[in-house]
Amino acid sequence: MDDDLYLEHLHVGQRFTSAMHVVTAEQIKAFAQQFDPQPFHLDEAAAANTLLGGLAASGWHTAALTMRLLVDSSTIAGGVIGASVDIAWPRPVRPGDTLQVFSEVMENVPSRSKPDRGNVVLKSETRNQRGEAVQILTSRLIVPRRPHSQ
């Protein structure tokens, strides 16, 4: 596509904002049943007496929803391919929360061994409707350089 972002187009400080996603109790429970079946992700009453103090999304659910928001708003050439990530979950995601992802390019390092690509470090903060961070994701992405013919 004409608007594909190659390594050359990504500069430190560049920012991206995703669309929004409303998290429901049903989504929280459905994800948890499949991937993280613990009381605080499955049942309001059982969750009340846990460390999380009420029903909350699995951190992996927040991560997956963040990826969906990133993919839908990204035009990085070749797709969003991560080699490694760090994640912190400073605050729980509750039913009814509206999530939005705010990303910033932190580093852009052409590969020495593979001249057709480079590594981009992207910091993506997932915030709720009060602007509070519920996830801070730092991703090391593999991004292709623009082909010579273009």
Added chain:
Amino acid sequence: MDDDLYLEHLHVGQRFTSAMHVVTAEQIKAFAQQFDPQPFHLDEAAAANTLLGGLAASGWHTAALTMRLLVDSSTIAGGVIGASVDIAWPRPVRPGDTLQVFSEVMENVPSRSKPDRGNVVLKSETRNQRGEAVQILTSRLIVPRRPHSQ
């Protein structure tokens, strides 16, 4: 439960092994459709010409499957609650791969500010049927201390 593991029961070097899970092309596509709709996770033919060289699971799918295997095999008191994690995906997960998680306690640090809990660093390597690491996860978990009455 009698076999609940409190902070006092987790020592550096302690190891845990999960059950196994077989990943199918259908599971890979279903997860991707919901959370990571990119060609290399959705369609064999489209995936062949990408950096991943064929259909592969989303890293977030591998992470979610790893969490399910960890939760099913864990008896940590209060559940598996992560404050933050690092993840590397050194190798793709392909249709038909059998995943198993091998974990080891790396650190156990009682909290100074909250005497009822501590932090445990757990390293969890997810391996395929050839013993190759497909994900290396380092988790900082919040684990309760044994209540005084017990």
